[in-house]
Amino acid sequence: MSRIGKTPITIPSGVTINVDDDNIVTVKGPKGELKQELKEGITIKIEDGILHLERPLETKKHKALHGLYRALINNMVIGVSEGFKIVQELVGVGFKASNQGQLLELGLGYSHNIFIELPKEIKVETVTERGKSPLIILESHDKQLIGQVAAKIRSMRKPEPYKGKGIRFQGEVIRRKAGKSAAAAK
Numbered sequence: 001m002s003r004i005g006k007t008p009i010t011i012p013s014g015v016t017i018n019v020d021d022d023n024i025v026t027v028k029g030p031k032g033e034l035k036q037e038l039k040e041g042i043t044i045k046i047e048d049g050i051l052h053l054e055r056p057l058e059t060k061k062h063k064a065l066h067g068l069y070r071a072l073i074n075n076m077v078i079g080v081s082e083g084f085k086i087v088q089e090l091v092g093v094g095f096k097a098s099n100q101g102q103l104l105e106l107g108l109g110y111s112h113n114i115f116i117e118l119p120k121e122i123k124v125e126t127v128t129e130r131g132k133s134p135l136i137i138l139e140s141h142d143k144q145l146i147g148q149v150a151a152k153i154r155s156m157r158k159p160e161p162y163k164g165k166g167i168r169f170q171g172e173v174i175r176r177k178a179g180k181s182a183a184a185a186k
Helices: 060-081 143-155
Strands: 016-019 024-029 033-036 043-047 050-054 085-093 096-100 103-107 112-118 125-127 136-139 166-169
Touching: 016 043, 024 060, 033 060, 050 060, 060 143, 085 143, 096 125, 136 143, 143 166
Parallel strands: none
Antiparallel strands: 016 024, 024 033, 043 050, 085 136, 085 166, 096 103, 103 112, 125 136
16 A cells, blocks of 8 residues: 555645546635546545545556545645745845746846746745845745746756855755865865
8 A cells, every 4th residue: 555645634624625527626725726637546535524545456557646646635735725835045146036926037147137927826025135145935825836936947047066156945955066176276
């Protein structure tokens, strides 16, 4: 039995889960609504505010999908009840971030500023304090979407290993390299 797949999901108050005839799971909560299609015969049973997923066969594929769909539905339940938040920091001299609504403007040392139009499901906020790195704060109820957008923003200027300049997730540790100083000491 899949350890992840057999773990029950507790449904918090204010969250409703519906399963259509087409095996589409709809999760509604105070933060929004998400949908996910279940394939390969994976079924859902809800009893007393606890959700269980069951698989039809013990094949390797069904075992893998059992854990996958349990994780996806759990992320949906957490997202519509609490939401997800990702904080990114811009490390580098002159790096800037600002937003006007859903339009994010990044000044990353290129000859031009980069403009990114964010989906309406994501709330963006930029914080610039004197003496600290600018921050980009993303909030959403959809974990997959917020992760994809955060990865896209990070790809605009990945952290480099010599000085550590670039866009990084808050708390991320960058492996640093020594550079040319070791060769100059000879």
